[in-house]
Amino acid sequence: MRTYDEYRSLVEAKLTSFLPQVAEEAATVYDAMKYSLTAGGKRLRPVLLLAACDFAGGDINEALPYACALEFIHTYSLIHDDLPAMDDDDLRRGKPTNHVVFGEAMAVLAGDGLLNSACEVITQTYAKCFDDPERLVRHIRAGNAIILAAGVNGMIAGQVADIENEAPEEGTDIAQMVDFIEANKTGALLMAPFTAGLHIAGAPDDMIRTFEFYARCIGKGFQIADDILDFTSTPEELGKSIGKDKEQGKCNYVMVYGMDRARQELSALTQQALDAMAPYGDSAAFFIDIARRLETRKA
């Protein structure tokens, strides 16, 4: 296993190389995609994908296209989420958001372009495995996990519920809605790296199930930490606006359950994630560290 920064460097070194080259007439959309893709960020999802593959003895070079495709999807979701019609954010990772720089129309297309490019990277990587059917099956399982997690039964479902949460219908179970948003909006794309990375490595099903449980815990914890930071952080620390949920009349975990219970739940989820890794002992040190870092993160 390598360190977080080593995985991250691998991602940074290759990320834009997986973007398709485009014709001069469409150069602006390339610039817009690259702008958001290189605007920083922790690269958490691709790092987790490489680490999961590495943990299970896979070749992380095989996993790299999927890691980058996942970051494309995460980045497109931020671009569309920041649009005036959605969360209307001007600031992301301390920089002007995509639509502020490139205009709304180009931001819509840059998001579309990144999602499509992610699918291109995935299906073109399949096409490089034609001479090795066993490898091809592993890759398709990995690609499937990513694309399903991004869709209307994953991330998009979470975003839909998040928007409807601004004006919930009479009788909506708010706690259930908040749980749904957390499991999907953030959770789905935090589980996909494990499922995909482990499939690339050809890991056994029970290992995949264990890591998916771990991922559910840290994914939910990640979103609760986000909700806490939305109250306690500053725009400077966070690199994005704060207090947005309240401003938009949205309910989040802290509003539904209160700050104390939010902190308790974050702590309990972290412990569950750590417990899930216990059978792997020291070899899972990387994932134990990740769970602890996510609990105490400031941004």
Place this chain on the structure above:
Amino acid sequence: MRTYDEYRSLVEAKLTSFLPQVAEEAATVYDAMKYSLTAGGKRLRPVLLLAACDFAGGDINEALPYACALEFIHTYSLIHDDLPAMDDDDLRRGKPTNHVVFGEAMAVLAGDGLLNSACEVITQTYAKCFDDPERLVRHIRAGNAIILAAGVNGMIAGQVADIENEAPEEGTDIAQMVDFIEANKTGALLMAPFTAGLHIAGAPDDMIRTFEFYARCIGKGFQIADDILDFTSTPEELGKSIGKDKEQGKCNYVMVYGMDRARQELSALTQQALDAMAPYGDSAAFFIDIARRLETRKA
């Protein structure tokens, strides 16, 4: 070979069945996707895909998921294209556009959801071919053709150029720009059905090349006919706004070359498409008919 209406009925019967089921919390995005998907339309692209597969002796049931995925992509592109930040259209196929009915945020997500669902359908269909590696290769080639055609080297590139065409930079070669828009915005998704349908059928390379040439001709002709109709039709006939290009200061084929040359070019392209089919004689009657219909269409 079946008739246009027979292929179309097959598509209509199965189209929404390929949409992923979604959780109750995200039901609105399903409604929004289904609204635009069932708002009518000629189903030209999926029909062409089934017909190309059928022509080359393939099993059109194998081709059906790809035909529906292609219609998902076409539909998402219309939803995003109609957004206020893009073409700002309130009317599509004679009905209120997606964002008019569901709001802008949901229309963005419905478009995202349809593109993602298309990729889900494609890669999940791959996963059903694990026991037949030869079939899997044909499917991946078909899926690749669709996803590449939809991306930043295909449809999205055309949309980007179309937006920049509203305010071209000093020194832009307008004729070249209009050609680029036509080849990509409409052309790419009219070529993909042939490439994909023929790959599903395992057609030989020279047949694929011949049909791609045919597709380039009818694709360019299709867009020129669109530009002509933008001047000569009525909103009632067309089911969408007319005169939009002029209103938005965009150049199209008619504006660059004049109506006479546009009609001549449409006629010449149709003839080239017919000539390309000549070697296949009567067996290509379906595609000869398509080329003639597209030349004389009124909507």
